[in-house]
Amino acid sequence: MALDTGPSLEDFKARLPLADIVGRYVRLVRRGREFVGLCPFHKEKSPSFNVVEEKGFYHCFGCGAHGTAIDFVMAAERLEFPEAIERLAELTGLEAPRRRSSPTPPPAPGLHEANEAAAAWFAATLAGEGGREARAYLGSRGLDAETARRFGLGCAPAGRTALKAALLARGFSEQILVEVGLLVRPEDGGDSFDRFRHRLMFPIHDARGRIVGFGGRALGDARAKYLNSPETPLFHKGRLLYNLAQAARPAREAGNLLVAEGYMDVIALVRSGLAHAVAPLGTAITEEQFEILWRLADEPVLCLDGDAAGLRAAHRAAERALPLLRAGRSLRFALLPPGEDPDSLMRGGGAAALAEAVGRPLPLVEFLWRREYAQAQPLDTPERRAALQGRLRELAMQVADREVRGHYLAAFRERTVALWPRREKGDRRGTPPPMAGVLAARPPDPVFTAERRLLEPLLREPALLHEIEEDLAAIECREPRLEKLRQEILAAWSEQPGLDARGLHDHLSRYGFAELAERVLAGGPVALDDGNEQGGAAAHDVWRRMAVPVLRRSAQRRELEALAAGDGQGRDRVGATLGGLDRLLNARDEDTGMGLPHTGRATG
Template sequence: MIPQSFIEELLKRIDIVEVVGRYVPLKKAGANYSACCPFHKEKTPSFTVSPSKQFYHCFGCGAHGTAIGFLMEYQGIGFPEAVAQLAQSVGLTVPRDVRGERPEAGRDRFAAMRAALAQALHYYRQQLKASSRAIDYLKRRGLSGEIAARFGIGYAPDHWQNLAAVFPDYAASPVLAEAGLVIDHETGRRYDRFRDRIMFPILDVRGDVIGFGGRVLGQGEPKYLNSPETPLFQKGQELYGLAQARRAIREAGRVLVVEGYMDVVALAQHGVEYAVATLGTATTPHQVQRLLRLAERIVFCFDGDAAGRLAAWRALENSLPALTDGATLSFLFLPEGEDPDSFIRAHGRQAFEAQLAQALPLSQFLFRELTTRNDIQSEEGRARLLQEARPLIEQVQAPALAMLLRKRLAELVGLAPAELTALLSAPLKRAGDLASPAPRFAPRVRRAPSRNRQLLRLLLARPALGRGVVWQADTAEDGEGAVVGEVLAYLAAHPHVETGAQLLEAFRDTEAGRLMEEVAAEALLLDDGFDLEREFADALARIEEAARRRRIEGLLALERTQGLTPEQKQLLLRELAATRRA
């Protein structure tokens, strides 16, 4: 881990415009700089870099971050490597020892979980070296020591409390349970989640372990056991092997999505280094969008059996909202009984990549499945095909692709394009419906930002606005208000913070940080010459007045039911007087 104080100092010394400008031709656009986004194809610039706020945002694909985040995305490197590059460019040396630095309030549990997972990974890797049985298993699967080390593969011995040897506070530590390393049984007994399994660490973009996948060595269920969802690890957002594959994905211009961790590792062993795996769930739109920032072509690879076809269809459904014109999504079905691991070991890289070249484009797979299910020789079958295809095509936001899919659908059902357009624009009804059902994917409604989001936006634009603000605990009416409180507390403890980039990095990979990343795009739109102080003061005054009214209403309700203590009466009088002054 790298001290947060060093990250703040580093971001003070670098200029994001200079960093991004080394790779992207930026042009001055008012107070900011713009360019065509380096993370997706576009003709009109929507990539914006702010020199005052020191972060970037693409209003086309949604990519955003600081100078550190830009290097991670653009070069496909981890957090430590990006920090090291930037530090070297300004003559700083990255400190590594953080034993004397206490994590900040609101972030200590994340740091503690990361540290616990890193310790567990070290333990599992050491245990692999000591287990001839586990080593023999990996050798039989064709893996070398080099590839096992690259992916950090380890072994969890067949005992109930292995990690007690690593953590002196094993029996009582809440961090071990929160990180998903142990299970607390209802009888009060605690034991390791992973036992007698090959351990595959799951890494985030920083290269830090956030969870594990464990595979049985022989027969047994479940074959793969994953860490549970934790504050660090959300299965629908992460992909196994992405940290190791990012550079190869960019170089190959494509990414291969498979189902098993062993598939990823075996493919890398044979030179196919651009593969990733889902984490025991169907591919999500978030994962597809993330991969499309790295490559324009995604190939999903599944077994040729019924389960593989079902998984492929779910991947197709979940990919539709993330599609863009220019992107290519394809589906490869290996011969029945084969998976990527077994196929590449039996036939080699050249034969496997020849299979990739035969993958079905999404449009062909979509209509092949729909026409297989419905008899297009009859009017009723064509009507059912139209009914099944409509909600799928309506999810596609890429204009050109959506138009071509509608054209192909019109051909299949025997309609003129104008007739199909009229049908698709009519309310969708099903048998027994009295009214049109709610759309499966409701359109995004643009709402005015809440006052708490206004405060966050202004704090990201100019952190100095938050210095000296007293934020009472009950001022936070909701989760957004709680994040404002965290940011204000951080600014009180770090008065030297000057830019929004420093704030974003301070809350990287936290629940608060995720909301701040959303609001960062709004902050970029603020004119630096605007009266930010007045807007901040007004929004803060309204929030404080709303909190005061809630306190008054609570005291008045208490007075009617139970009566007030002398202290509560004094508080009520003070709050009423403050309301009159306001």
């Protein structure tokens, strides 16, 4: 790149103390002329990471990582090349090489200083007599003076020119204050005035920790509840994230990054011990912000409010991210309880409740599937099912990366196929339509009746999943509605191990399974005592014996599909499964009571 009269890039690289730089991230031990340590780029127990100071490179004999000091900082901190140069200059005190020309002019002298002075003045105002109302508001949100100092919070008083007068007295020019967005100059040529008035102030930093703008929350009635700095040479709303500079190192250490909706949510997450939290500046996440997030974590977790607006924001973020996905780069979603946001959850349930709420996020593919499935109800006609498949395909086709797009198409296909009614060879019964009135007028469906007996005990006593979770995961219910219910029971348990019947019911209701669960329960309790005390190992053993015929039916269906597709290897694998189940069934002295006929193997 073209450089000015400062040091050349090669001179800069030659002067970088490689071992000292790497030693900030890796514990190094000298061995002769080299240094060794545990590689920071892959997990290992024996050191295979070498730093060769004389030749200016590092090399890992375990994973093959190799490069210079610049390469190391780019990889360790997930920075782009120019940012890595600036970071190395900060770490070493060396003068960084500069470009001769840049597409955007450098910020005018005094802009950063003006923001720093404004932040100090806002903070002093908050601590003084003029900050009484702002302090009362912070107190109502559970924030103390130490938290205000930690985040640099301040107060802009109601006066029209209070900040202007204070900074002009400090020697800042009016032009600088207008250019940095602290003052507004009317179009009619009148006197300039403070942009932020009667607001709680949040300084906004760039990735290097410099104050580049502000966000202000109204303390009284105002047209805009939140007001940000305008676009300036320093402040570009779509390229910044609140708390980024403070969250970067904790995010790298945690291998994760939480993305909340607003300033107060970030503060709540940090106070609960989740320091790797950031937020966009009051708008939908932009492509540039996604790129910043992915430099710090492969799968950032969007932790948004549990209301309709929060879900809409999550949906917008999911769809905007789809074209940007690549192998190993995605999103996850932590859906908070309805009516809760990180701040309210922290104040109501404490740090433990907030950590639990964000601790089991949904992958992007599952989040999109649940949204489309919930919106598609009821799925009682071929046309509605086809519409669901079409919408899912449209979503998958938005993924630009061909390989990732293929996996999305396959994942959506697997989920939808499990919903549709199926018929095995010679089976003319099909699946009854899911309308309660019609079902009531027909004889009970033996498949539904049989498989209902597997799920009913879990709805009444989810604690049984402590014993049978793996068994339940191995089963594929033949009745498509019950198969979906089985999957959702497992999803609920994985998100919240140990939940009780009420908690499971609330989860199932949230995702549209309340009516089906009630129908399963309406058949009456299924006894699991088998002559012993109900629960524990006895219930586990009886439940498994009930499950054998269901497993066998599922295996038979897979064998028929493999046979129809001419998949000899697949048929052999399923045949082995059926053989094992046959032996297990033959070992029983009595019928399992499932009401399913013991049919023969499929033949080609």
